[in-house]
Amino acid sequence: MGKYDDLAALLLEAIREGGYLQKDDQSIPVGISNRHIHLSQADLETLFGAGYRLTKAKDLSQPGQYACKETLTIAGPKGAIEKVRILGPVRRESQVEILQADCFKLGITAPVKLSGDLPGTPGITLIGPKGSVILGKGLLIAQRHIHMSLEDAKNFGVTDGEQVTIQIDGLRGGTYSNVVIRANNTSVLEFHIDTEEANAMHLASTSKIKLAN
């Protein structure tokens, strides 16, 4: 059996040197977001009542983030969209991330921006069971990004804020440019796109992608 063990060890070493295992290590899970809302505690209370607390429905991949039981109607000058999911926990400022297709339904042109980059974004109206909020800003289409730990960033040879290109295989494959690296100590490795971006490349939540060379 000694010979076979030696052979196995040699094969494994050859595979490692060939970079096959490393390549496999560098695949990135995909997280797909539909339109959703982040609320400040003040706006949450206007919409749902004084002292209201969000109800967690499901944990998301990023630590501490969760989908809530609560939904809202969002409305623009041309139309409204019902049952838009709220994600928790509450944030310092309210923000609504929509799909490109929603701009047409709502009658508002939203810019492609990183989550949290609210200056210069248009507003939108939120309608809840106990009241409405007219946001002066906070409507955006999320720019594609990859969450990762600082350890991941080191492994991939990238830095926080850097923009990379990612490669998607298959009949509906291609590449997405200007994908922003968001690296910090609390994030878990995940490529974040919205449903239109996922569908255009035939990606599912079980898909894995890789950085383009």
Added chain:
Amino acid sequence: MGKYDDLAALLLEAIREGGYLQKDDQSIPVGISNRHIHLSQADLETLFGAGYRLTKAKDLSQPGQYACKETLTIAGPKGAIEKVRILGPVRRESQVEILQADCFKLGITAPVKLSGDLPGTPGITLIGPKGSVILGKGLLIAQRHIHMSLEDAKNFGVTDGEQVTIQIDGLRGGTYSNVVIRANNTSVLEFHIDTEEANAMHLASTSKIKLAN
């Protein structure tokens, strides 16, 4: 003035040799399709009544093709989608081209295929004002393709059926692979994608794209 004419001629020659004018010539207009239906005359008559003829609402870019006034409801085991536009003229076989997102609403998994490649596709139910048709096949998500004349194909150095990669610039840019060239004597130059594919890359009907090098 002779000197300026000579200078202008030399500049133009330099620009041409640098490929700038050629590159500009090789931009391709974008045509964006939402979900839509092509009907056979027999199915049209089942849905709208004996002897019915389609009503043209708007000419499309490809010669002889048009959007119709008529719409239908399409239905699967999980749900229905109303007001799906019919495109004319009638075809030999009925066909329904949907978005990836529609598969979820309908509860049917449709394959990515070229228009007209119906063997192996699932069916769907069409509901019209005078009757319904249960299609045994014909549901697909259209594979990205570029219509062009044989003259265009020669200019681009491509052939009918070849698959190319196209390049999209901008913040939401990237590339789409496996884009099929559909070249014949009756087609007009146009890159055809659906609304999800257009939105994912921030393309509008006024956009132009180019083949990747």
